[in-house]
Amino acid sequence: MSKNYLDLLAYFGIGGAHPGGYSLTQSLLENVNIQRTESVLDIGCGTGQTAAFLAEQFDCHVTAVDNHPIMVEKAIERFKENGFSVKVIEGDAQNLNFPDSTFDFIISESVIVFTDISKTLNELSRVLKSGGSMIMIEMTAEQNLSEELRGKVCNLYGINDILNEEEWISKLQQVGFTQIEIINTPSGLIPSEINDINQSKNINMELFELWEKHNQFTLQNSHLIGYRVFKCYLK
Template sequence: MNYLDSLAKLGIGGAHPGGLKLTKKILVKESIDRTTSLLDIGCGTGQTAAFIAEHFPCAVTAMDIHPLMVEKAIQRFNTCNVPITVFQENVEHMRLKEQFDIVLSESVLAFTNLSKSLSSIMEALQPHGRLLAVEIMIDASMSEVDRNVIASFYGFRELLTEAEWREKLIQAGFKQIDLEQPVIDPLKVEIDEAQDFHFSESQIDEAIEILHQHQELTEIYQEALQYCVFRCLR
């Protein structure tokens, strides 16, 4: 079982840094109305997508690569009675042509081949659409050994500095890239923000052990690991 499998088994509602509290702060700054179409990539169990559908008058679509996440997202949407289209897909291969005003990514892109995923997102966005992304960012002083430890545990495909993120986004074709670094206590996010859980029936002990390892790594590397919010215009 890997880190993403453990999140799926535990059914964690908001595993991204800052949780739903940060999501709310990001969204209230956006102009969202009945004409807005929003895609939540890597939606997990659907906490964010459900919140958006309940509080914003826009069309919401959600997707995730993990079948168990999609299953639990569908259960949530049915329970909440929210009209959300949800499907299983790899963000690198979405093939959605200019369908969305907003693509929301919460701790997703670092797990992907960025060249492919950013290209796919650009294709999915309508002209003048925007990508809102909460992503991990590392300090340039982090050693290669530490990078490998973190990447190996989480399954990150790429760990980037701010300059490297900006370069990737520019290469993908985004015209305006704004970055904000919210103040986040990663340990507080895990405990006090207490995301909702939807446990599976098997392998819970193993999943909880992986979550404990995640908390230990977060504490060890809290000075070198940063989190940022990107707002990128097509």
Template sequence: MDREYTYLNCLAELGVGGAHPGGFKLTQEILSAEHIGKKTTVLDAGCGTGQTAAYIAQQYGCQVTGLDHHQLMVEKARKRIRSLGLPIQIVHGNTEALPFADSQFDLVLSESVIVFTDMPKTVQEFRRVLKPGGCLIAIEMVLEQPVSPQKLAHIKDFYGVSRILTEEQWVQLFQEAGFPSIHSEKYDLQFGVQNVPDFSLSEDVDVKYFEMLEHHMIMFESTKEILGFRVFRCKTV
């Protein structure tokens, strides 16, 4: 696949918000169960176009920082935040080397981000920037059942990821990063269902990106029994 036409570039050019498993509705449901107050410091890691970061600031009135590695996503997030007049800092940075001090955040939210990175580095960085008693909430795809090497290679190639982990492998990854308390939850949602995406289109979007989005939907239908997702709550002490 031409490296220019990647899944992440597709999301950026189309400005897709809520593209993660479960979509924005799941995000709202998850956050409603957390104890978020005005003094809570939140990092939306891989914030995309800023949909979730804006919601958290508006809903809870707390201090929110958004970070994304994709420059176009950062630009679109900053535009959203300016239009809403919200006091949110949007940072261009890498989850594998976060530009933040140790123990800076009470909550790190990562919505289908870790799988696209060097996973051990990213999880270790999330652990580093969390305060004692802080929490990482990660929504990530999981491999639900064995699949042929050819099929798995096709999925990884399309999404541009190096590995797709089982639930047990995810738990091990979080444990190795130093999280002493890990809770995994499977929601009664299909991968991507109940997700009404929020779009912020670039000008003159290449038609190939629309074709990629269609390919993604076809992929979703053909892998529903193979790919699922979990919400991981990883606590520090």
């Protein structure tokens, strides 16, 4: 069975695999004002590293959602070990089982590009309260890509498309985000420092090979494929 990039992250149990890593997450959340009474959604929570930070830092109501059962299992394990009260749900970002206007704040770290982008952004806008905000970190094309390179990116990561900064902003505006800020960060898609791993037993060799392909690709194409951090507000 062919393994994909999200399987790689799940079986290796990598926390902070997104561009910028966990250190970027911490620096971004230092500047966010979240009250204890507020509800926060970590969409595509992975092994729960960010959700655990949110629960510890803000003592707020955190809901963590991921569609990979192994990720969900490892997130639950993390929260139990650390005594964090986080609601964990195995769910689809493109079809969230929450009422409209449920959350005050949403964080999404290299998640939306792996889905139908328009569907997921529409859902995140729907479940965010009026006046709420969202931070998202997403892979971004730094210039016009050749069809060959675009195909390589999509094939390697199992995605349908890679957007540039303007295309991301346009899609965010289409679903109702009226104020969109680009948070200044290094934009290169370089391998993140990995220091949080909860590895599964008996990992398929395909996943080790895929990890090597990912590292080679990012080193060779960091001038073409980068990332952006968007902070988005809903009226």
